[in-house]
Amino acid sequence: MSISNEGQNISLEERLRSAGLRPTRQRVALADLLFAAGDRHVSAEALHEEAQNAGFSVSLATVYNTLHQFTDAGMLRIVQVEGARTYFDTNVSDHHHFFFEEDEKVFDIPSGGVEVRNLPEPPEGTEIANVDIVVRLRRKRH
Known part of the structure; x- marks a missing residue:
């Protein structure tokens, strides 16, 4: 399986190696599910179900561990929308x-749609790594 990475087609195995991860069978299979369809937002439970439906037997704990390894390697980003x-x-x-409450779906806000101003100075010895804004949506109530 090949994926596009900044305009270059590289194999999943190469992408995992370049991120410092050994391309195990489980990592490659989960990466294939994650990255084959372009940008997406997925929970560990949903990815576990996708893997099961695709005939790939993997534990939920392995899915969680792999997702966190991919995140630590810079291949994924965590979006926290509710406590757990x-x-x-x-x-x-x-x-x-955007987070649609009824469907529990996450979607990207188009770039340029949000401007963050007047951030506080971080405490000494720290820097702001990222600012995450999640806009919660629900259908209008009549």
Whole structure:
């Protein structure tokens, strides 16, 4: 399986190696599910179900571990929308999100749609790594 990475087609195995990860069968299979369809937001549970439906037997714990390894390697970004509800985003660029409460779906806000101003100075010895904005949406109530 090949994926596009900044305009270049590279194999999943090469992408994993370049991120410092050994391309195990489980990592390659999960990466294929994650990155084959372009940018997306997925929970560990949803990816686990996709893997099962694709005939790939993997534990939920392995899915969680792999998603966190991909995140630590810079291949994914975590989007926290509720206390315990975490989504993994294949688009690692700086951007913000809509969260549809009824469907529990996360979507990117188009770039340029949000401007963040007047951030506080971070405490001494620290720097701001990222600012995440999640705009929660629900259908209008009549």
